[in-house]
Amino acid sequence: MKTYTIGDLPGDGIGPEVQAEGLKVLDAVSKIHDFKYELVPYPHSGEHYLKTGELITDAIIDQWRGLDAVLLGAIGHPEVETGLVERSVILGLRFGLDLYINLRPIKLYSEHLCPLKGKGPEHIDFTVIRENTEGIYSQIGGHLKKNTPDEVAIVNGIYTWKGCERASRYAFEVADQRAALRGDGKPPTVTLVDKANAIRPHDIWTRAFAEVAKDFPDTKTDHAYVDACCMWMVKNPEWFDVIVTTNLFGDIITDLGAMIQGGMGIAASGNIHPGKTSMFEPIHGSAPKYAGKNVACPLGSVSAVSMMLDFLGETEAAARVEKAVGALLTSGKVPSADARSGISTSDMGDMVLEMLEK
Ligand code: IPM
Ligand code: MG
Numbered sequence: 001m002k003t004y005t006i007g008d009l010p011g012d013g014i015g016p017e018v019q020a021e022g023l024k025v026l027d028a029v030s031k032i033h034d035f036k037y038e039l040v041p042y043p044h045s046g047e048h049y050l051k052t053g054e055l056i057t058d059a060i061i062d063q064w065r066g067l068d069a070v071l072l073g074a075i076g077h078p079e080v081e082t083g084l085v086e087r088s089v090i091l092g093l094r095f096g097l098d099l100y101i102n103l104r105p106i107k108l109y110s111e112h113l114c115p116l117k118g119k120g121p122e123h124i125d126f127t128v129i130r131e132n133t134e135g136i137y138s139q140i141g142g143h144l145k146k147n148t149p150d151e152v153a154i155v156n157g158i159y160t161w162k163g164c165e166r167a168s169r170y171a172f173e174v175a176d177q178r179a180a181l182r183g184d185g186k187p188p189t190v191t192l193v194d195k196a197n198a199i200r201p202h203d204i205w206t207r208a209f210a211e212v213a214k215d216f217p218d219t220k221t222d223h224a225y226v227d228a229c230c231m232w233m234v235k236n237p238e239w240f241d242v243i244v245t246t247n248l249f250g251d252i253i254t255d256l257g258a259m260i261q262g263g264m265g266i267a268a269s270g271n272i273h274p275g276k277t278s279m280f281e282p283i284h285g286s287a288p289k290y291a292g293k294n295v296a297c298p299l300g301s302v303s304a305v306s307m308m309l310d311f312l313g314e315t316e317a318a319a320r321v322e323k324a325v326g327a328l329l330t331s332g333k334v335p336s337a338d339a340r341s342g343i344s345t346s347d348m349g350d351m352v353l354e355m356l357e358k
Contacts, residue, residue, distance in 0.1 A: 004312055005038050005040060008023070008039040009044060010073040011044070011076075012076055014291050017292070020346075020349070025356070032320065033316055035317065044060075044088075045077065046286075064097060064277055065277055066277075068312060069278055069311065073281070075090055076285050093279045094132050097273060100163065101131075101270070102247075104130060104269045106125070106240075108262060110329045114261070123237055126243065130245060132250075134163045136246075136248045137248065138156060164208035165208045168190075172215070176219070187220050190241070193244070194223075194246060194249070206223075209244070226245070229249075255283070258283050262336075264300070268301070268306070278308075284300055294345045297339065320356060324352050324355035327355045328352055
């Protein structure tokens with residue numbers, strides 16, 4: 001029996017609390033489905049940085065390469081320079097391990113969680129493939145004459161053919177898998193979301209996407225500019241099956257996606273390089289104001305565990321966790337999937353455990 005080696009990186013704020021529940025579920029499901037894992041703790045966070053001055057080094061990135069996966073809670077500390085630890089840890093993982101896919105499912109389990117009028121689970125079920133190693137996140141740029149009246153700030157958006165191609169290909173593959181799972185004969189659809197009208201270099205996406213589409217003749221293709229995409233996500237979310245988009249646009253539209261699927265407390269993501277060490281995390285941040293209060297919703301972390309298990313090939317265990325989350329959210333016991341649900345973080349974890357057995 002293989003033992004999975006999993007990096008345990010709880011991070012800041014509500015991270016450790018939600019991660020504890022995710023790990024509780026991992027432990028329970030490992031017993032039901034008979035697999036073994038070993039956790040390798042990583043203390044890195046804003047808190048840790050304030051105490052020790054330590055950030056992510058090349059040596060740590062090398063260590064990560066030896067793991068099967070990393071589970072991350074949340075990163076971000078109000079007393080640390082803006083984005084310093086996020087860039088070091090989250091982008092350190094994404095860029096350091098070349099996790100070029102950010103897989104973000106947007107699935108509404110129960111109508112009462114959705115802020116959109118008249119929309120239910122039959123309307124909100126799509127997946128966003130966010131390119132995860134390029135775009136305006138590339139960290140290429142800087143300041144000239146900083147803090148003078150002549151200051152110049154430059155940020156470069158990097159789009160490579162390889163980056164656009166592999167993200168597009170992954171999106172078409174996911175669309176095929178989703179269509180097979182649906183099994184209703186409805187063809188898969190992949191929508192490219194960009195801003196190629198105003199940002200002409202986005203045309204590299206248009207062409208790479210079209211090139212990949214040739215290998216998937218049975219898949220419908222569609223296109224939306226990112227502003228229109230936001231509109232359709234609110235007005236007609238049922239139009240989407242799989243979206244592929246740039247790093248920044250994917251960041252933005254998946255917060256909107258999280259809201260229509262029930263809130264930041266539910267949404268989860270996989271930072272993936274197929275076949276290599278990948279990282280799984282809730283989409284929410286460290287939410288300092290809720291830290292240490294045992295009120296944060298841990299379902300994002302639990303769903304991240306499900307995505308991690310699916311990636312590791314423990315597909316039955318993954319499906320069991322996903323089903324448990326769905327069953328809990330439709331049970332009528334969870335009024336909202338956020339810090340105001342009236343259900344503590346640890347109780348919510350226990351409620352998932354109960355559903356696992358069913
Ligand atoms: C996310 C987050 C990160 C991002 C931040 C924390 C750097 O918002 O994972 O969506 O912008 O990618
Ligand atoms: Mg984000």
